[in-house]
Amino acid sequence: MESSPLLFRALYMDPHGTSIFTTFSTPGNEIRGLSFFVLAITGGIFLVVSALLIHVLVRYRARPDDDSEPPQVFGSLQIELSWTIIPILIIVVLFLSTARVLFSVQDAPKPKTALDVVVIGHQFWWEFRYPQFGVVTANELHLPLSTREAPRPAFIKLTSADVMHSFWIPELSGKTDVLPNRVNEMWIDPQSLGLFRGQCAQFCGTEHARMLLRVYVDTPEQFQQWIANQQRSQPELNGNGAGFGNENSASGAVRPVAAVSSAPNKVAGNTSGNQNEPKYGQFVFEHQACINCHTVSGTVASGRYGPDLTHLMSRETLAAGAAENNPQNLEKWIADPDNFKPGSLMPAMHLSDRDNAAIAAYLETLK
Amino acid sequence: MGGESIPVGRGIEVGVERPARPTYLEVVHSWIVTVDHKKLGILYICNGLIFLLVAGVEAMMMRIQLFFPNNTFLSPFTYNRMFTMHGTTMVFLVGMPLLFGFGNYLVPLMIGARDMAFPRLNAFSFWISAFAGLLLYYSFIGGVGLSGTGSAPDVAWFAYAPLSERAFSPGHTVDYWTVSLLLSGIGSIGTAINILATVFCMRCKGMTLGKIPLLPWLYATLSFLILVAVSPLTACQMMLMVDRYLGGHFFDTQAGGSAILWAHFFWIFGHPEVYVLVLPAFAAANEIIPVFSRKAIFGYPAMVAASVGIGFISLGVWAHHMFTIGMTSFGNAFFTLSTMLVSIPTGIKTFNWLATMWGGKIRFELPMLFSIAFLFQWVIAGLTGIMLSVSAWNWQLHNSYFVVAHFHYVLVGAIVFMIFASFYYWYPKMTGRMLDDRLGKLHFWLMVIGFHMTFDVMHFPGLLGMPRQIYTYEPDRGWTLLNQIVTVGALIQAVAILIFVYNLVHSFFRGEEAGPDPWDAWTLEWATSSPPPAYNFAIDPEVASRRPLWDLKHPEDPDSAFE
Numbered sequence: 018m019e020s021s022p023l024l025f026r027a028l029y030m031d032p033h034g035t036s037i038f039t040t041f042s043t044p045g046n047e048i049r050g051l052s053f054f055v056l057a058i059t060g061g062i063f064l065v066v067s068a069l070l071i072h073v074l075v076r077y078r079a080r081p082d083d084d085s086e087p088p089q090v091f092g093s094l095q096i097e098l099s100w101t102i103i104p105i106l107i108i109v110v111l112f113l114s115t116a117r118v119l120f121s122v123q124d125a126p127k128p129k130t131a132l133d134v135v136v137i138g139h140q141f142w143w144e145f146r147y148p149q150f151g152v153v154t155a156n157e158l159h160l161p162l163s164t165r166e167a168p169r170p171a172f173i174k175l176t177s178a179d180v181m182h183s184f185w186i187p188e189l190s191g192k193t194d195v196l197p198n199r200v201n202e203m204w205i206d207p208q209s210l211g212l213f214r215g216q217c218a219q220f221c222g223t224e225h226a227r228m229l230l231r232v233y234v235d236t237p238e239q240f241q242q243w244i245a246n247q248q249r250s251q252p253e254l255n256g257n258g259a260g261f262g263n264e265n266s267a268s269g270a271v272r273p274v275a276a277v278s279s280a281p282n283k284v285a286g287n288t289s290g291n292q293n294e295p296k297y298g299q300f301v302f303e304h305q306a307c308i309n310c311h312t313v314s315g316t317v318a319s320g321r322y323g324p325d326l327t328h329l330m331s332r333e334t335l336a337a338g339a340a341e342n343n344p345q346n347l348e349k350w351i352a353d354p355d356n357f358k359p360g361s362l363m364p365a366m367h368l369s370d371r372d373n374a375a376i377a378a379y380l381e382t383l384k
Numbered sequence: 385m386g387g388e389s390i391p392v393g394r395g396i397e398v399g400v401e402r403p404a405r406p407t408y409l410e411v412v413h414s415w416i417v418t419v420d421h422k423k424l425g426i427l428y429i430c431n432g433l434i435f436l437l438v439a440g441v442e443a444m445m446m447r448i449q450l451f452f453p454n455n456t457f458l459s460p461f462t463y464n465r466m467f468t469m470h471g472t473t474m475v476f477l478v479g480m481p482l483l484f485g486f487g488n489y490l491v492p493l494m495i496g497a498r499d500m501a502f503p504r505l506n507a508f509s510f511w512i513s514a515f516a517g518l519l520l521y522y523s524f525i526g527g528v529g530l531s532g533t534g535s536a537p538d539v540a541w542f543a544y545a546p547l548s549e550r551a552f553s554p555g556h557t558v559d560y561w562t563v564s565l566l567l568s569g570i571g572s573i574g575t576a577i578n579i580l581a582t583v584f585c586m587r588c589k590g591m592t593l594g595k596i597p598l599l600p601w602l603y604a605t606l607s608f609l610i611l612v613a614v615s616p617l618t619a620c621q622m623m624l625m626v627d628r629y630l631g632g633h634f635f636d637t638q639a640g641g642s643a644i645l646w647a648h649f650f651w652i653f654g655h656p657e658v659y660v661l662v663l664p665a666f667a668a669a670n671e672i673i674p675v676f677s678r679k680a681i682f683g684y685p686a687m688v689a690a691s692v693g694i695g696f697i698s699l700g701v702w703a704h705h706m707f708t709i710g711m712t713s714f715g716n717a718f719f720t721l722s723t724m725l726v727s728i729p730t731g732i733k734t735f736n737w738l739a740t741m742w743g744g745k746i747r748f749e750l751p752m753l754f755s756i757a758f759l760f761q762w763v764i765a766g767l768t769g770i771m772l773s774v775s776a777w778n779w780q781l782h783n784s785y786f787v788v789a790h791f792h793y794v795l796v797g798a799i800v801f802m803i804f805a806s807f808y809y810w811y812p813k814m815t816g817r818m819l820d821d822r823l824g825k826l827h828f829w830l831m832v833i834g835f836h837m838t839f840d841v842m843h844f845p846g847l848l849g850m851p852r853q854i855y856t857y858e859p860d861r862g863w864t865l866l867n868q869i870v871t872v873g874a875l876i877q878a879v880a881i882l883i884f885v886y887n888l889v890h891s892f893f894r895g896e897e898a899g900p901d902p903w904d905a906w907t908l909e910w911a912t913s914s915p916p917p918a919y920n921f922a923i924d925p926e927v928a929s930r931r932p933l934w935d936l937k938h939p940e941d942p943d944s945a946f947e
Binding site for chain 2: 048051083088191198201214
């Protein structure tokens with residue numbers, strides 16, 4: 018079949034793929050080694066049994082001119098014993114080799130240099146926290162390279178905010194389910210730089226298919242830089258939206274929508290240039306329901322229900338990988354999340370095109 | 385030989401009376417009020433076939449959606465309903481009715497009884513199961529939920545809590561699912577009690593435990609499994625209802641409930657259920673393979689022991705569906721070992737079938753063709769099962785398309801293929817007419833080609849990281865071509881199944897007369913006319929061996945001399 022060399026490449030060589038046979042982390046490598054061993058044994062059994070079956074079918078087919086019944090054989094204890102005991106021996110081997118990998122991965126001690134990561138599954142996105150650094154981000158996990166000389170495995174605690182999910186990056190490790198009201202644990206020590214992709218592997222609702230995962234493995238220096246950037250909070254651009262409304266942000270957050278929609282008229286004259294768009298965008302953002310769900314650290318936005326947007330522009334994708342993170346997509350996404358992800362829990366706010374563009378312009382400042 | 389039966393034991397001579405042609409209304413009435421195990425069996429089978437077509441359409445819709453990446457043929461809402469309904473339908477409304485149908489029809493005949501032990505319970509079980517099916521499908525029109533959440537359940541066939549709780553599944557779709565499964569569970573338990581009582585209390589004279597044909601033996605085993613396994617399902621459905629309507633917190637994680645609890649309950653049911661479905665396939669193979677190899681089954685005691693062994697071991701393997709849920713390493717190791725142990729009795733059965741064929745004179749009639757394909761596919765399904773039991777590897781394979789391919793290999797490659805074999809083998813007994821051979825051959829080859837295109841190829845997207853139950857995927861993941869091959873294969877299978885259904889209808893009116901014993905077989909059902917009269921046997925048969933008709937046909941070399 019034409020697809021077989023393609024398939025081979027996909028299974029063993031594709032640098033962008035998610036094959037379980039191209040692994041770059043200890044648990045993944047151990048599993049891969051075990052899987053080749055099991056494949057060899059089961060492949061051997063398959064060859065023997067199908068050879069026997071084909072032999073029987075050819076050798077003992079009925080001949081057209083022969084109506085007599087063959088000799089009736091009712092069984093043989095010796096033969097029964099042989100095909101009972103040989104499989105038992107095979108199973109002992111399989112079980113012991115599985116148990117070795119199982120215990121070495123699951124019960125590995127946590128080294129002092131380990132990085133702590135907390136993964137929280139949400140319908141339909143991922144929240145990542147780095148408790149050692151006070152960093153919260155979403156959907157794109159950054160990890161430092163772990164080498165034999167400087168091991169820096171990530172020890173990950175997983176829990177869910179709503180329903181069951183499952184955390185799976187095939188090139189690094191197997192799945193660990195993400196359950197509400199329970200904390201599971203796993204670890205990975207990525208030994209190669211680059212992007213590793215995965216996605217939620219436990220059906221969790223409408224947009225289960227678009228709950229994608231990206232893991233970036235950085236050099237230790239890049240990782241430190243990334244952490245330093247993520248620790249920065251964002252400024253209020255213009256004194257809590259002063260100039261767009263008379264109240265301060267504390268009361269502004271509960272202002273009726275009607276008051277907000279009057280704001281564009283006030284500023285329409287002096288925002289022909291783009292430089293005021295982000296300010297106005299922040300004003301709209303902070304006076305809409307956006308901040309009930311989203312956090313922009315350093316500002317009044319401190320919602321916990323949706324992804325943290327503090328450094329949105331440091332991410333390559335939107336909506337848990339549903340779209341590339343660029344200005345057009347961002348605006349489209351804000352206007353109506355159903356454009357990329359029907360069933361996403363973020364509602365369309367039915368704002369004017371200008372407000373949507375302004376929010377996008379504001380979010381684009383969140384580097 | 386049309387109207388006669390082969391005399392068994394003390395010699396039976398039965399002429400079938402042909403009463404005056406009943407009116408249409410009388411026919412319908414007779415089928416509705418019937419307590420005859422044969423009519424109920426046929427009702428079960430028709431029920432299963434109708435839902436097979438419905439669930440097949442659902443499968444085709446999913447395959448069309450997955451033909452292109454980012455396809456918009458189905459919305460995510462619809463797609464999620466499709467796989468939930470496909471899975472639930474195939475297990476509860478296709479698999480169970482078909483297996484109960486053949487069981488109901490064949491078990492009393494094969495043990496020389498005139499009916500099941502409890503004929504009225506039998507009718508009750510059928511009608512409540514049929515009602516459960518209608519109730520589930522009524523959710524398409526009656527189940528519109530709050531905020532338009534849907535018109536059919538969309539929580540996957542295992543309905544993991546808390547997704548199935550009210551917080552995440554408002555509206556009534558999950559309620560339809562829950563109540564429907566509760567009712568069908570009551571029907572299943574009724575039938576299980578009935579089959580157990582029939583096999584153990586209704587056997588004809590001379591049929592000791594060691595002389596029961598393998599089919600009734602296996603049906604007794606799976607009935608026992610149903611009794612043990614369906615109860616937890618019923619229990620957890622009730623707990624879910626309590627959560628949803630009475631403010632309980634069994635699975636309500638926001639109030640301290642446990643999501644894992646549901647998973648344990650469901651799979652304590654779910655895994656034995658797989659064996660409930662596959663044992664009838666084994667049962668049919670146990671009857672068909674010897675007849676078409678012209679040899680007695682090899683190692684009858686080992687086959688019985690292996691089947692009962694599978695039944696017992698399968699009660700202790702459920703958590704192999706949960707290797708990723710966060711069990712301790714010892715828990716994982718235990719279920720790895722117990723799951724691997726299942727392969728020993730299963731291997732014994734496979735080798736015994738091979739040994740039965742060894743030295744025989746194999747006739748490649750349609751039932752045997754399907755059985756051979758079954759044997760081959762069952763070996764592969766078993767081996768991928770061993771791969772999945774390797775818990776560390778399971779962390780990668782779990783919930784991927786590899787698993788989907790594996791269990792479809794079991795459910796289609798083994799069970800559906802043996803259901804087809806059973807149709808070709810016993811349809812003449814049930815209707816008195818043979819199924820058309822040319823259509824049957826076409827069905828067989830299309831089915832084999834379609835099956836392997838679909839389910840062989842389906843393993844690979846799983847190895848490439850494709851999870852199950854996703855309504856779409858990105859174009860750059862390398863899954864596109866594989867999914868397209870799978871979809872084309874599914875289309876071929878759909879054509880094959882349509883040909884099969886046409887054959888069933890066509891041969892009912894136009895098929896060749898079968899006579900009581902078209903396959904030159906050996907068990908009691910072939911001793912009476914086709915179709916059998918309401919009372920099955922005019923005189924209670926009496927047997928001296930496992931193959932009474934062999935004894936009769938070969939008085940010089942009877943089995944009874946060796947058993």
